[in-house]
Amino acid sequence: QSALTQPASVSGSPGQSITISCTGTSSDVGGYNYVSWYQQHPGKAPKLMIYDVINRPSGVSNRFSGSKSGNTASLTISGLQAEDEADYYCSSYTSSTTRVFGGGTKLTVL
Amino acid sequence: QVQLQESGPGLVKPSQTLSLTCTVSGGSISSGSYYWSWIRQPAGKGLEWTGLIYSSGSTNYNPSLKSRVTISVDTSKNQFSLKVNSVTAADTAVYYCARGLGHSYGYAFDYWGQGILVTVSS
Numbered sequence: 696q697s698a699l700t701q702p703a704s705v706s707g708s709p710g711q712s713i714t715i716s717c718t719g720t721s722s723d724v725g726g727y728n729y730v731s732w733y734q735q736h737p738g739k740a741p742k743l744m745i746y747d748v749i750n751r752p753s754g755v756s757n758r759f760s761g762s763k764s765g766n767t768a769s770l771t772i773s774g775l776q777a778e779d780e781a782d783y784y785c786s787s788y789t790s791s792t793t794r795v796f797g798g799g800t801k802l803t804v805l
Numbered sequence: 806q807v808q809l810q811e812s813g814p815g816l817v818k819p820s821q822t823l824s825l826t827c828t829v830s831g832g833s834i835s836s837g838s839y840y841w842s843w844i845r846q847p848a849g850k851g852l853e854w855t856g857l858i859y860s861s862g863s864t865n866y867n868p869s870l871k872s873r874v875t876i877s878v879d880t881s882k883n884q885f886s887l888k889v890n891s892v893t894a895a896d897t898a899v900y901y902c903a904r905g906l907g908h909s910y911g912y913a914f915d916y917w918g919q920g921i922l923v924t925v926s927s
Binding site: 696728729731733740742743746747748752784786788791792793794795796797798799 | 842844850851852853854857865866867868869901905906908910911912913914915917918919920
């Protein structure tokens with residue numbers, strides 16, 4: 696299975712909004728609403744931010760939102776804050792009942 | 806509060822077997838519709854899903870690693886384990902164990918261990 700495709704980096708200024716894309720195939724992202732997003736700060740374990748494409752776990756800021764169109768899922772962070780600077784990974788369930796991650800996107804808050 | 810903790814050798818020689826254990830506390834590994842996974846991350850690189858196991862013992866593995874990986878569960882100890890055979894330097898990574906949710910939650914990973922660095926070197 697191939698890793699999902701994410702941009703290597705994105706950046707934005709405080710208060711702005713950014714969107715990170717995650718492109719797969721009809722066998723993973725496009726075939727199921729089972730996309731999740733994770734935030735990882737340096738030296739730390741990943742943290743679940745979005746599940747089922749659009750849902751936020753309890754405690755996650757509503758500045759984080761998810762969406763999907765076809766084979767591409769997206770994570771949008773609005774009202775960018777300094778603490779949002781981190782690596783972000785998408786993940787999807789696949790038709791082989793395996794799981795696959797994206798390559799990761801480094802978010803820089805300018 | 807569920808907690809996961811990885812344990813095992815931090816250094817493994819090439820061609821040998823990497824063995825790690827994840828101990829789950831704050832909840833039973835047998836309860837609910839959860840599954841349990843290993844995910845690894847080479848230094849400076851992205852996350853790679855390695856495989857999963859249900860408390861029933863049913864497993865599924867990353868096709869790229871399937872021939873070398875075995876995941877097992879010991880419900881009496883509330884632990885699950887990872888073995889990777891015939892390791893090379895490419896297996897050097899931080900290894901995370903994680904809890905997976907059921908289809909109602911998109912099979913997402915909600916709890917993670919802190920990670921353990923395993924280096925393959927002679």
